[in-house]
Amino acid sequence: MRMTDTFIKPMHPEGRKFVAIFAVITLVLFAIEDVLGWIGVGLTVWCYYFFRDPERVTPDAPGLVISPADGVVSLIEPAVPPRELGLPEEALTRVSVFMSVFNCHVNRAPVAGKVEKIAYKPGKFLNASLDKASEDNERNSLVIRMEDDRILTVTQIAGLVARRIVSFTQEGAVLDRGERFGLIRFGSRLDIYLPEGVEPSVKIGQTMIAGETVIADLSK
Template sequence: MSLFDTIRNTIVPVHKEGYPFVIAFFLAAVVLGWLFKPLFWIGLILTLWCAYFFRDPERATPQDDDLVISPADGRVSSIQMVTPPEELQLGAEPMLRVSIFMNVFDAHINRAPVRGRILRSVYREGQFVNAELDKASADNERNSLVIDGPRGELGVVQIAGLVARRIVCWSESGQLLDAGERFGLIRFGSRLDIYLPAGAEPRVSIGQRSVGGETVIAEYGSSKGPIISRRS
């Protein structure tokens, strides 16, 4: 392996959405350091954290229409049957919802959980309460995608949190997505809800860490039944 390959595999690239923030943090560190030298080092640490926050790692996504892949890095905070938000237009029947909470140290790139075509993209204004709270799904600012996947229509909702004040979604209605393909991100600390059509069985448990683009969070057509887990 060449030196270039070693560096490329060691240093995770920063998504272009993060460049303005990294530059702003570094310039602030320089100015503060000019006023009081120790502040430069504090600013430099914050600059490195900002670059780390906007990291965009490569992921190896399973390509199987029976699998639903985690759309984000984070902790599984909720698995339950709930009525989907009205703007998704997925009906009034309860659907399996898996929620993933991203803290400020998680990679915040969001990825498609299945392959399919985006039927709807809906933005809704709202509050900025703690994204770990269940009411955040209904009260917080959010952006929703409805994807027509191999097993039916599926909803993916980007939810702003207490710190997050900006939802970014660069995918549009009519666009085709592959499983694991990047479709957006949220700044800084947030949550994703995935609403799954009938037949999906969860393959994660509450409290489990998921890896966006790699962790299988649900499966269709399996005879295994719901996952059983215990803390150890």
Template sequence: MSAMSLVNTIRSTFVPIHREGWKFVAAFFVVSLVLGFLWEPLMWIGFLLTAWCAYFFRDPQRFTPQDDDLVISPADGRVSAIVHVVPPQELELGSEPMLRISVFMNVFNCHVNRAPMRGRVSWISYSPGKFLNAELDKASEENERNAIVIDTPAHGSIGVVQIAGLVARRILSWTAINDHLEAGERFGLIRFGSRLDVFLPAGAEPRVSVGQTAVAGETVLAEFGSAKGPVISRRG
């Protein structure tokens, strides 16, 4: 096996860990060693939890479709809701109902969040709140959350809301107002289980179904300007 083949094999086997996760991985590892001095089986349990922590903060490469008519999933997880609702006030997107597609992330999903469409960040609003089950509809208004508005070049403004959940205790966003994001570009992360909501204006048709698994940066959640109409699905 050539040196380049070996490097490619390692890269494909070991997924990179996001920089925000290294301090947690290190903490889990040190605690595991300390516990090992008290009772050896605790050390091995700690090592398993350390491996889980590294897995949680994984940041794999994704291949994002580059099309201004497509809305790409901002999160890994399960599509938990597709509804038309009035967007949260903090988004400042008006009082008319918008299409909301929600993606729920459990503690085993990759938690790096990606921009659903290309555009300029025009508004950011952080709201402190509760830590209810992120799958509950009222979590959109009562939970801790971070709302971002992206002005797209072809379809107006869309909203993206990071919502904390039962276990999540920290929402991270490293984008700022006037930043330009490409579709699929990393913009944030939520630690330990949560939800992402995408609010879309008129003209967007869902391309997923409730219960479907979404992949951040790859799965097409919705599409603008299509004459195909909404997706009809069945359980098989």
């Protein structure tokens, strides 16, 4: 690996306009005061890294559920999937991955399958690390039907700073495991509802890498 590859990462196209805005503001700040300009440089670099979209090596063993987001496991608990999806009112194991403003925010499909349903729900912008954020915050949920006919639900949740959930997919689309399906701008959370009887292989506080870290094994 070249030294430059360590620091220079591909940027998702969604971030180009924001980096451009930060850069223009930085030039204005330099015209006012050099110290303010250098603060602008730091913020521009942060914005670039926020929208970084590095390549990931997704495990190809059958039956694995991989993390859809970079971040830290903040909650593992039984919960009913978002009601707007129209799924049975039965509690499933929910694994929540909290993303800070320093994490990569491109979201990846935890399993391969067909996007059976997408449901968006407007809401509040509470701290995404709180349990009630799953119920009260703005969210976008996907139901993915796998080859064995089981379903897995993944929900993008806006946070305290986040103000926009972006989806790259649509109902009827077929996703590969690890394929990019969306992002959330500026801090947020992903909830994964595992199929009935499937136990997570991660713990609260564990660091996740989107597209790589295994959350559960459906074959067990």
